[in-house]
Amino acid sequence: MENIPADNSGQIDRRMALKWIGAAAAAAAVFPHASAQDKLPRPAATPTGQRIGTDPVLNKNYVPGDLWPLTLTPKQRKAAASLTDLIMPPDNPGDKLPSQLGVQEFIDEWISSPYDETSKDRPVITEGLDWLDAEAQRRFQKDFADLAEAQKCAIADDICGKTPVKKEFKSAQNFFGRFRYLAASGYYTTPQGWKDVGYVGNVPTVNFDGPTPEALKHLGLA
Amino acid sequence: MAIITEKDLQATYDVIVVGSGAGGGQSAYTLTMNGVKVLMLEAGRNYDPVTETPMFQSRADAPLRAMSTKEKPFGFHDATVDGGWEVPGEPYTQASTDPKQRFDWWRSRMLGGRTNHWGRISLRNGPYDFKPYSRDGLGFDWPLSYDDVAPYYDKVEMLVGVYGSNEGLENTPDSPNGTLLPAPKARAGELYVKKHVAKFGIPVIPIHRAILSTRQDHVNFPARLHPNNPKAQKIIAKAMQERAACFWATDCGRGCSIKANYQSTTVHLPPAHATGNLDILCNAHAREVTVGTDGKANGVIYIDKVTGQERAVKGRAVILAASSGETARILLNSKSNRFPNGLANGSGLVGKYIMDTVGAGLGGSVPAFENLPVHNEEGAGTHVYIPWWLYKDASKLGFARGYHIEFGTGRRMPGLGTGGASPGYGKSYKEEVRQKYGAGIGFSGRGEMIPNENSFCELDPTVKDKWGIPVLRFHWKWSEHETKQAAHMEATFAMMIDAIGGKARNPQADGSKAIDTGGRIIHEVGGAIMGADAKKSVTNQWNQCWEVPNVLLNDGSAFCSNADKNPTLTIMALAWRATDHLIEEMRKGNL
Numbered sequence: 001m002e003n004i005p006a007d008n009s010g011q012i013d014r015r016m017a018l019k020w021i022g023a024a025a026a027a028a029a030v031f032p033h034a035s036a037q038d039k040l041p042r043p044a045a046t047p048t049g050q051r052i053g054t055d056p057v058l059n060k061n062y063v064p065g066d067l068w069p070l071t072l073t074p075k076q077r078k079a080a081a082s083l084t085d086l087i088m089p090p091d092n093p094g095d096k097l098p099s100q101l102g103v104q105e106f107i108d109e110w111i112s113s114p115y116d117e118t119s120k121d122r123p124v125i126t127e128g129l130d131w132l133d134a135e136a137q138r139r140f141q142k143d144f145a146d147l148a149e150a151q152k153c154a155i156a157d158d159i160c161g162k163t164p165v166k167k168e169f170k171s172a173q174n175f176f177g178r179f180r181y182l183a184a185s186g187y188y189t190t191p192q193g194w195k196d197v198g199y200v201g202n203v204p205t206v207n208f209d210g211p212t213p214e215a216l217k218h219l220g221l222a
Numbered sequence: 223m224a225i226i227t228e229k230d231l232q233a234t235y236d237v238i239v240v241g242s243g244a245g246g247g248q249s250a251y252t253l254t255m256n257g258v259k260v261l262m263l264e265a266g267r268n269y270d271p272v273t274e275t276p277m278f279q280s281r282a283d284a285p286l287r288a289m290s291t292k293e294k295p296f297g298f299h300d301a302t303v304d305g306g307w308e309v310p311g312e313p314y315t316q317a318s319t320d321p322k323q324r325f326d327w328w329r330s331r332m333l334g335g336r337t338n339h340w341g342r343i344s345l346r347n348g349p350y351d352f353k354p355y356s357r358d359g360l361g362f363d364w365p366l367s368y369d370d371v372a373p374y375y376d377k378v379e380m381l382v383g384v385y386g387s388n389e390g391l392e393n394t395p396d397s398p399n400g401t402l403l404p405a406p407k408a409r410a411g412e413l414y415v416k417k418h419v420a421k422f423g424i425p426v427i428p429i430h431r432a433i434l435s436t437r438q439d440h441v442n443f444p445a446r447l448h449p450n451n452p453k454a455q456k457i458i459a460k461a462m463q464e465r466a467a468c469f470w471a472t473d474c475g476r477g478c479s480i481k482a483n484y485q486s487t488t489v490h491l492p493p494a495h496a497t498g499n500l501d502i503l504c505n506a507h508a509r510e511v512t513v514g515t516d517g518k519a520n521g522v523i524y525i526d527k528v529t530g531q532e533r534a535v536k537g538r539a540v541i542l543a544a545s546s547g548e549t550a551r552i553l554l555n556s557k558s559n560r561f562p563n564g565l566a567n568g569s570g571l572v573g574k575y576i577m578d579t580v581g582a583g584l585g586g587s588v589p590a591f592e593n594l595p596v597h598n599e600e601g602a603g604t605h606v607y608i609p610w611w612l613y614k615d616a617s618k619l620g621f622a623r624g625y626h627i628e629f630g631t632g633r634r635m636p637g638l639g640t641g642g643a644s645p646g647y648g649k650s651y652k653e654e655v656r657q658k659y660g661a662g663i664g665f666s667g668r669g670e671m672i673p674n675e676n677s678f679c680e681l682d683p684t685v686k687d688k689w690g691i692p693v694l695r696f697h698w699k700w701s702e703h704e705t706k707q708a709a710h711m712e713a714t715f716a717m718m719i720d721a722i723g724g725k726a727r728n729p730q731a732d733g734s735k736a737i738d739t740g741g742r743i744i745h746e747v748g749g750a751i752m753g754a755d756a757k758k759s760v761t762n763q764w765n766q767c768w769e770v771p772n773v774l775l776n777d778g779s780a781f782c783s784n785a786d787k788n789p790t791l792t793i794m795a796l797a798w799r800a801t802d803h804l805i806e807e808m809r810k811g812n813l
Contacts, residue, residue, distance in 0.1 A: 054306070059276040113285075161645055188640040189637060197659045201471060201600030202472060
């Protein structure tokens with residue numbers, strides 16, 4: 001059995017260290033199509049090995065950065081914020097932008113955390129955000145966040161997968177898919193995201209009323 | 223809670239109860255309500271759902287949106303602390319490297335044990351379930367019948383509070399009138415399934431779960447629970463009034479600060495404490511049961527996990543309810559000149575015949591559910607289920623026994639992956655996310671496993687835990703009865719998804735691939751089976767070890783079959799029944 005060290009705060013256990021080394025090695029292969037000059041220096045991977053632990057305080061609200069240091073550079077964070085807002089623009093008056101709800105910080109928390117399921121996204125997201133800015137510079141001579149909406153869409157349309165993606169954008173498409181998965185997970189788990197998607201639970205009520213007449217009618221059950 | 227430290231330990235107790243979950247909680251409750259002095263040993267820390275439960279936190283309030291991790295396998299907000307498939311410093315081993323012969327052992331090192339996290343599905347075993355060998359020649363008959371256990375099912379249902387209905391179906395027992403709490407309404411998707419699978423003869427009925435859909439009848443229940451015991455009646459009436467009814471929000475698996483669901487920590491232990499007869503020592507990991515020169519148990523040796531030191535406590539009787547695997551481990555580690563192969567193991571059957579539940583699942587998307595008018599579908603988790611419906615077809619199925627089906631539909635609290643599968647971006651992307659959200663269904667089969675010679679645990683010859691205690695090594699093998707049953711589940715799920723116009727995701731025709739790994743359903747029972755013959759079983763029908771009558775096994779370890787019905791309700795009913803018998807024997811001076 002693999003066992004989690006009983007007290008691992010502040011130090012990386014050997015198994016995790018090996019995983020991180022592996023992840024760093026894999027990172028080089030994430031964007032094989034990006035030319036050398038497109039590659040900006042990556043942030044140093046400095047995970048502390050801090051994990052959630054088997055006995056965290058449960059009834060406390062956590063924010064990204066509480067448990068382990070975050071990864072994204074200010075430039076990457078700006079690109080991430082801009083992309084979350086492009087993927088999930090507000091539909092209702094008064095709704096906040098996903099970036100105002102901190103969705104990019106959740107993505108940063110995710111890629112900075114020392115779990116198998118999350119750490120494999122670290123090179124995908126950091127290199128992808130670097131590629132996004134490099135691509136924006138190449139096409140429009142500005143960083144992605146500073147582009148006009150139509151310019152952002154021009155890049156996103158090429159990599160979002162709705163239409164066939166060209167060979168040179170395959171890595172960017174992979175990045176976009178993972179980024180969208182994380183951005184959506186981050187957004188729809190917020191109270192605004194709940195409302196947006198049609199989730200109206202988590203509210204105490206005296207009775208459970210069951211389906212509404214409209215819902216029953218919709219299913220041919222009324 | 224009557225939490226004590228070592229310095230407050232009494233010199234001796236009437237009964238030492240090892241474990242604080244369903245079996246230990248029920249045992250301590252029954253004993254203390256009858257004036258018996260009890261010490262409860264719990265291997266984990268003290269835990270109080272009233273102050274610790276994250277009742278309304280959104281997943282955005284948790285690290286990583288409450289992702290499942292090795293440390294918190296059911297997600298961050300799940301009630302389990304210091305528990306899971308792996309517990310730091312407390313390994314177990316596998317006899318085989320074959321993934322199909324794995325047994326994954328869930329443990330919960332906290333006060334209340336596994337009752338803090340469970341589905342709260344509380345189905346009675348039926349008459350057939352206690353006599354399976356007589357019906358098909360496989361496995362073992364229990365040395366008791368449904369009628370022996372029924373009065374205790376009644377009492378447990380009243381005590382813990384169970385919602386559900388009486389449907390009069392075969393081998394799916396009804397409860398006496400006034401015992402169950404009202405079943406919550408079915409959700410839209412559940413009604414839709416019910417309508418469209420009726421043509422297959424598949425019934426969709428209210429499930430039974432240990433959740434207060436209304437407050438308990440604190441006026442009439444106490445006298446039915448404790449006739450001729452005014453003190454007990456008064457205590458339980460007060461405890462019932464301290465529990466609120468469910469307010470249909472937040473996931474039961476997080477625990478319940480208003481005590482609307484059953485956890486040992488909110489239902490069994492507070493009234494037991496109120497009697498003044500219960501001491502609870504946490505962080506006390508039982509290692510072995512000690513035996514006197516008379517051959518009877520006289521106490522327990524435990525590790526104080528805070529100091530790492532070994533300690534001993536004395537008692538006139540010992541109840542093991544440490545989870546069936548841990549109970550088998552304690553017995554096997556209780557070696558003495560008189561019991562060289564472990565306590566109560568003259569039959570050689572301690573550790574043998576461990577069982578889990580057969581589990582398989584299938585999900586699908588259901589276009590009919592798209593754009594369902596928005597309303598609150600939260601409720602209290604599972605409201606309805608499909609009981610086993612093919613008793614009459616037993617000879618045609620190619621496998622013995624059967625399964626029930628649990629399923630989920632509707633818009634539940636969004637989590638990781640919500641919206642992750644839709645293509646594109648922007649307004650059209652969000653529109654599709656809205657359209658698809660909640661338009662899915664997931665079916666899970668939960669079926670009976672027949673005990674077999676290849677599924678057992680033993681002490682690993684070399685590996686020890688961080689306290690130096692030998693650990694369990696598991697052997698596991700499903701028989702064709704289980705794998706064929708899993709294949710039948712998959713085919714049934716696919717048929718039902720098709721019947722509601724949905725599209726199933728990858729139904730698995732090969733049952734040996736569809737079936738969940740042993741232990742994954744966390745219904746581990748057996749390992750010290752009961753029987754009518756001392757040579758062929760470890761305990762009698764009173765959970766009493768044949769060779770050491772003042773040791774009772776009040777968790778699932780004494781189960782000699784594992785019906786499709788989830789085991790917890792039966793563990794509690796049998797623990798109450800066995801403990802009543804123990805009290806009687808102690809009063810008579812027989813122990």
